Amino acid sequence: MGDDIILDIRRDYVLGKIRDGERIDGRAFDEYRKIEIETGIIEKAEGSALVKIGDTQVVVGIKMQPGEPFPDTPDKGIIITNAELVPLASPTFEPGPPDENSVELARVVDRGIRESEAVDLSKLVIEEGEKVWLVFIDIHALDDDGNLMDASALAAISALLNTTVPAERFEIGDDFPLPVRDLPVAVTSHIIGNVFVVDPNKDEENASKNFITVTTDSDDNIVAVQKSGSYLLDEEKLYQIIETSIKKARENRKLLKEV
Amino acid sequence: MGDDIILDIRRDYVLGKIRDGERIDGRAFDEYRKIEIETGIIEKAEGSALVKIGDTQVVVGIKMQPGEPFPDTPDKGIIITNAELVPLASPTFEPGPPDENSVELARVVDRGIRESEAVDLSKLVIEEGEKVWLVFIDIHALDDDGNLMDASALAAISALLNTTVPAERFEIGDDFPLPVRDLPVAVTSHIIGNVFVVDPNKDEENASKNFITVTTDSDDNIVAVQKSGSYLLDEEKLYQIIETSIKKARENRKLLKEV
Amino acid sequence: MGDDIILDIRRDYVLGKIRDGERIDGRAFDEYRKIEIETGIIEKAEGSALVKIGDTQVVVGIKMQPGEPFPDTPDKGIIITNAELVPLASPTFEPGPPDENSVELARVVDRGIRESEAVDLSKLVIEEGEKVWLVFIDIHALDDDGNLMDASALAAISALLNTTVPAERFEIGDDFPLPVRDLPVAVTSHIIGNVFVVDPNKDEENASKNFITVTTDSDDNIVAVQKSGSYLLDEEKLYQIIETSIKKARENRKLLKEV
Amino acid sequence: MSNKDEVRLIVDGKRLDGRAFDELRPIKIKVGVLKRADGSCYLEMGKNKVVVAVYGPREVHPRHLQDPVKAVVRYRYNMAPFSVEERKRPGPDRRSVEISKVSREALEAIVMKELFPRSGIDVFVEVLQADAGSRTACLNAASVALVDAGVPMKGMISSVAVAKVDGELVLDPMKEEDFYGEADMPFAFFIRNDRIESIALLQMDGRVTKDEFIKAVKMAKDGAMRIYKMQKEAIKSKYVVESEEEVD
């Protein structure tokens, strides 16, 4: 109960600020919190990255192993993306199998990477039709202070950039860097009343659950969109959001190039 | 609570009628509701049927694929029967893995088909001991207005009659009709007080849960019996029920021949 | 509630007795209840044993089948130990997948057998790197009147002693006795206040859940230790317990030799 | 039923294990074999070895599972992993779920549930070794264990199967007869005042004529009465009872 009242007060505070054209942490509506990317933090993984957006922290680890290709794509490696919202990361996460939120998180990140063709899957064939590389992208949230989606997407592509294909361990030739050829970036906007803000922090997320994530590739193509939340979205606002998403993605992509 | 009282009133009404030698929908004790059979309704399935008994509706779809035979029957195809009581079909069904009622439904239908040797499994061998056809019979209840058992059994055999073995899709020769050589028919009787009625509707089922299903083949042999419900069954009544079941099965079998 | 009060009274009774240097069933602190071992009770199993310690009863059955070795031990058979605390055995056990208590039980028994190298796994290779014998040790508790751990461990090694490798059934040569070369014995001590008693009965277990199991081999080596329970263990008492465990294991091992 | 091909199950008017058509397998019954349970029974019927524990009437948790007007009966048929030739994975499969349902229903029909509103009566059945007819062995043991637990019942349940093999009806089939036979018919009867009153469990699969079916019921009733006498004897003596029909 006490908790609910505090949530209500914070919600009113967030909404009041927004009405005044401000955010509670002083950011502009289209401003991200500070983003930090650290790669190679898990030596036992083929690739890894820790991404912080403000206080939000996500680790992504990449593991690879040989496996069978799908029957309809015998000449391509396989990406499997998985997200665990472990209870460490938030007082509201519970232990157990993935719920709809972690499934959505994993699938939206996956689509950004898949549709931008960020990983050149044709280079991950060991023996056509028989054996290809499986790339496991495991998203592990550590601290959820809002916008896990963008942090996870950034961590995923950063970890892929950091990945070495462990061919030697499996005695199939020399190790080589995972062929990454595009840098998809997800930008999540949060709809609050009549406006939208990018990179919502937890207080903003608690004020409303209305999101839209637009992922774009290095050529500003849209490669994935996901409206998430029980709200009705105005068409004109959608176009503004896309505009902003392309702009912010370009900025965040620069960080990836420094990795 | 309100619901419970209404259930009680309807139960009393059903029982009162029966005491007077009548059923609430005016049928004779050994009379089925109108039965409709439509086959081939799912083009993507190898065979399919929609069966309506009154307002009760069940769809059965047949899928086939090559697989390994059981070690003790290397020269026979395999039938796997599964039932889902999806929550669409009744306000009392819940999502989740099969409960004891759907398990019983699937197994009783399965036994009717298996024991009558309705499908000639010896014709479903691709390579003896190595590869045989698996026949998946999936029972999907759509609307449970009573007597899902008989509707499911009828839909299953109707769908099998409608099945083409998809040999071409798996590049193992020409397609051919599934060899069906008997027509098992299940007849469910419902024990209410001292009498029994065939083909119970939902109001009757709500009045008591005491059933017995007798499945017979084209030669009037008994191939499966299942007493279901927490009641004690009189031996003489059992013999009357079997008599009636054989008679009604003959009638319903005629419908199958028209399919 | 009533049950809770009775439990409280019995706990006080147990603790009071212990304070007076006595146990409620009159045993000395380092005295086991009567142990009975019966082997070969399940003819369909490769080996089996029923062990009673007082009223506690555990059945262990051994099943064997050929399977793949672990990649890092291509020249060794595999032991898989599993425990089911079926609801038959105690009013507090619930149906369902293994909980932490059955997992711990299985793993501690497993370690005793594994670390003492009781089974000569190198003799269980059918084809190096390809095919070895899998040994399933299934612990099935029947009546939990305390100290399931020691009863399970005794039943496991007794059943292994009773096991014949079913080579003929799988057409890979002649049957032969499972090569057992050590006799690990688990001794569980129960910490009550300042003292410890071996082989706790159920009333004692209800008085406190503080256990330590010490498993030793035929040469008095310690092969497994497990402190279990939310308590702090005094170092000196630990050494006394080990002393006692070695002594009691020697006694119980004699029973195994008579099997 | 698998189609038997070359296998002959009846030779010179005798069954493979030497029994006459209407002869039971050896039976052994022990009452009160478990300390923790409120009632218990160990029973062998041929190679079947089963243990049953009864708990209750006792409180039901969680509360929404309670029935305000009568006791809730649970029946859990479970096979030990080592009870069959090929190790069985622990946990319920579809067969166990169905057997548990029909067995529970048989007992529900005779337990005086109305005496214990909001309570639970749990019957836990462990099959330590399985042969044909394990569900009938379990019901026989469960019926005894319920008496041992002092659960009020309208009468007893005695259970036995009849099979059709090589065209003949045989009582209490063993594994080969079940596997290669033409039909299997497990029955359980409600017995009160030393006579069979009605049928509590009835399943059947295979292929029989109506007349064969009626003949099978008679044969099963006769067998069940003999089992009933042993159950009664075991309860009275609170000790081991072994059948005199034993062959080995």
Place this chain on the structure above:
Amino acid sequence: MSNKDEVRLIVDGKRLDGRAFDELRPIKIKVGVLKRADGSCYLEMGKNKVVVAVYGPREVHPRHLQDPVKAVVRYRYNMAPFSVEERKRPGPDRRSVEISKVSREALEAIVMKELFPRSGIDVFVEVLQADAGSRTACLNAASVALVDAGVPMKGMISSVAVAKVDGELVLDPMKEEDFYGEADMPFAFFIRNDRIESIALLQMDGRVTKDEFIKAVKMAKDGAMRIYKMQKEAIKSKYVVESEEEVD
């Protein structure tokens, strides 16, 4: 999206099934097809065949799932095992979980939940046969079934996808266009007073420019309005409505 290699999806300005770029597949709608449900709808959209049942507003069990200020909406998208080429194992997979989430959210935005505190409104969707666009077919049927159940709503939901194939945008893609195409964009629109007010569902994967995306929205809106008319017609006539665009 798989990369198409040799497959050409547009030949002579026509799609493989002969449709124009902005043409819908044949649609068939039946209202009130189930007796037990409070509202129901059967809908075909190309080869998709879906049935929807609506239950509620009704009591929610267990109680801790209730919301004291509004109704809880559940949406369960489920595929029958025989609905696709290769038999699907029963039970929810990750794809169904995501579709159920975004579809539920679309409906939550238009159902007047505040009128039914502590209640539940259940929308159960069964896909009997799946082709591309099954989520849009289901939402169209669900919207009709909710009206049939008398659930108060702010308007209707009409849903359709747009794909990019061979560089062209096409309405309501069928399976080959979905599989080999360059992008798939499922939409659902909120329609009130016979006009589209806003977007209730939006997902996209593939690769399109911003301009193509805007063009796709327009195309989808146009298609959705046509579907909406059929939904309305079906509700009014309480009978079968089949699209006049039907080709076969």
Place this chain on the structure above:
Amino acid sequence: MSNKDEVRLIVDGKRLDGRAFDELRPIKIKVGVLKRADGSCYLEMGKNKVVVAVYGPREVHPRHLQDPVKAVVRYRYNMAPFSVEERKRPGPDRRSVEISKVSREALEAIVMKELFPRSGIDVFVEVLQADAGSRTACLNAASVALVDAGVPMKGMISSVAVAKVDGELVLDPMKEEDFYGEADMPFAFFIRNDRIESIALLQMDGRVTKDEFIKAVKMAKDGAMRIYKMQKEAIKSKYVVESEEEVD
């Protein structure tokens, strides 16, 4: 313990990584690394990298899990899928279940649970990278995180393992020593007023004599005291503490 065959783990009186027998691996401790948790700690111990969050004391749901006289402690040891050489499937396995149990019990013995009836104290442990001794690393971090969360405790827990390799006892074994060694003995000690009072966790598998076992306890106590000093330092400085023993 696997039988080492040719592998020599001790060469010229030194361990493979150059450590002396009684030397710890490098340790790094950061306190308060997570915002959402009430207390947290990041800890490295050799190649182990673990993060711990503590939530609570807080309300327990559902209510029937509450204890009316004391707080309920949960401990969840979880390995990230990428924490080990071969990807681990998400979700608890039997090993995690056992580690969670004995670790929880160690903490329960020192947390002042009676102060918080009906509450829950949750200790969530994520192993980001696992080497030998991950359970000891996690307990060390958990102990610090509990202090960071302000949970009242009777003292601290410091944890370290001892192994027997090539016939010698060695402190804080790394992976090869664990894998090829003859015994592994993880300990956790209860430390109050800067001295070890008793044993909070103790497991062992392998093969040692009684005398070796006693010697191992002494060695572990000595190592634990050094870890304890670093834990204390980290808590005081609320900042990163790295061991001076660090080798790299």
